[in-house]
Amino acid sequence: MSCQTPIIVALDFPSRDAALDLAARLDPALCRVKVGKELFTRCGPAIVETLQAQGFEVFLDLKFHDIPNTTAMAVKAAAELGVWMVNVHCSGGLRMMAACRETLDTLNGPKPLLIGVTVLTSMERSDLAGIGLDVEPQAQVLRLAGLAAEAGLDGLVCSAQEAPALKAVQPQLQLVTPGIRPAGSAQDDQRRILTPRQALDVGSDYLVIGRPISQAADPAAALAAVVAELRG
Numbered sequence: 189m190s191c192q193t194p195i196i197v198a199l200d201f202p203s204r205d206a207a208l209d210l211a212a213r214l215d216p217a218l219c220r221v222k223v224g225k226e227l228f229t230r231c232g233p234a235i236v237e238t239l240q241a242q243g244f245e246v247f248l249d250l251k252f253h254d255i256p257n258t259t260a261m262a263v264k265a266a267a268e269l270g271v272w273m274v275n276v277h278c279s280g281g282l283r284m285m286a287a288c289r290e291t292l293d294t295l296n297g298p299k300p301l302l303i304g305v306t307v308l309t310s311m312e313r314s315d316l317a318g319i320g321l322d323v324e325p326q327a328q329v330l331r332l333a334g335l336a337a338e339a340g341l342d343g344l345v346c347s348a349q350e351a352p353a354l355k356a357v358q359p360q361l362q363l364v365t366p367g368i369r370p371a372g373s374a375q376d377d378q379r380r381i382l383t384p385r386q387a388l389d390v391g392s393d394y395l396v397i398g399r400p401i402s403q404a405a406d407p408a409a410a411l412a413a414v415v416a417e418l419r420g
């Protein structure tokens with residue numbers, strides 16, 4: 189089944205039971221799910237296979253960042269797990285991203301979308317200064333987007349705040365945007381945020397939403413509210 193909505197729910201949980209409990213409240217026709225570092229480190233590939241068997245398309249969010257060969261082989265392993273989307277850090281550089289693209293292109297069968305993480309949505313200018321980058325987040329995002337495009341990636345993880353600038357220069361790249369906060373919900377550790385409707389309006393292709401749904405008293409109702417906001 190191919191899911192038609194742009195919503196990706198982050199299953200950021202410490203156990204299989206907690207993740208599957210939330211998944212049981214979600215409809216695979218209304219959202220995809222994201223398996224990230226915490227859940228994957230605890231449960232391994234089995235949790236991905238279980239979610240796939242329940243009808244979910246899975247974004248494996250392990251943000252690979254290593255030398256080209258190691259990263260490309262990790263992406264290959266993700267592809268063989270049958271995930272719908274996989275990501276690598278663009279700051280691993282052009283050769284690293286190109287190696288991932290080339291490796292995926294040699295595989296038979298369906299391939300995951302290969303997505304490059306630009307500047308984490310938890311970071312603002314002062315955080316970039318702390319790691320020696322004296323630039324605005326958007327300037328760094330655009331720089332990394334150029335490399336990702338050259339390497340032939342399918343899309344980027346970025347803040348929806350950067351979507352208009354990115355779509356103006358790299359319209360072929362699909363934009364996966366975390367840092368989504370429905371009006372009135374807590375910002376948490378996110379810094380560059382927009383609401384679901386705003387994000388879609390400025391050019392996001394996929395919205396990654398974690399705590400506003402996973403920590404809601406009624407996660408199914410929280411998801412339904414986002415779906416309604418996007419349709420409205």
Ligand SMILES: O=C(O)c1cc(=O)[nH]c(=O)n1[C@@H]1O[C@H](COP(=O)(O)O)[C@@H](O)[C@H]1O
Pocket residue numbers: 198200224249251275305307308309310345346366367368376378396397398399400
């Ligand atoms: O690659 C990601 O998914 C990601 C990139 C980024 O820049 N910012 C970001 O928040 N994420 C992930 O998106 C999810 C956001 O979760 P919430 O802040 O709870 O909505 C988390 O699972 C993060 O790991």
